[in-house]
Amino acid sequence: MGVIVELSLPADTFHLGQILTMENATTITLDTMVPLGNKAVPFVRVHGSVRDSFEASIRDHTSVSDVHVVTTHDREILYALDWEPTDEAFFSQVRRLDGHILEATGGADQWNFQLRFNTHDALSTFQESCFEADIPLTVERIYNPTKPDAGPWYGLTNPQRETLMMAVENGYYSLPRRISTQELTEEFDVSDQAVTERLRRAIETLVTNTLLLTAEDDN
Secondary structure, eight states: OOEEEEEEEEGGGSHHHHHHOOSSOOEEEEEEEEEETTEEEEEEEEESSOHHHHHHHHHTSTTEEEEEEEEEETTEEEEEEEEOOSOOHHHHHHHHTTOEEEEEEEOSSEEEEEEEESSHHHHHHHHHHHHHTTOOOEEEEEEOTTSTTTSGGGGOOHHHHHHHHHHHHTTTTSSSOSSOHHHHHHHHTOOHHHHHHHHHHHHHHHHIIIIIHHHHHHO
């Protein structure tokens, strides 16, 4: 049975957090980490008019070989980073224990993560490994999304829940469709890609934390 943990840790205590630290109050979202060989390529979303300073800042790190702009929309830019992490203990432990990053947002001082592990034992091992590696994470909440009284909205983040609810209530999945992706982007003031990614993640999280786990229990 899956378990979700919400935690925070200082930006300067893990390698990617150090790379992405900005002096101003820019909000950065880790969209995903795509496996490529023995490393994972981070895709990060930057909010605000800080393109030049952000790119200059991360290029100063010796472990970053390049940064690519994937998409831009108004004040939001999606980047892909080419990097060679020297000692990324935090993400290494997540991957080693088959954990999944559901949400990750950070700034100059702190990052907040929502992680999902397949079992409570895996989560316990993750916490012990972080403690042994001197990673000062703070656990905010732990819950099992399959239990109605254990956590809200089956693991969905507020943006995912709000976007999915509005899409369903306004006929995004109806035939014919009664609301367009563009209308959803205008409602939430984000890019087309951000809306479709929220919906994709929301559906995947909802199915993973309900139907798939229920099917496992029936076997």
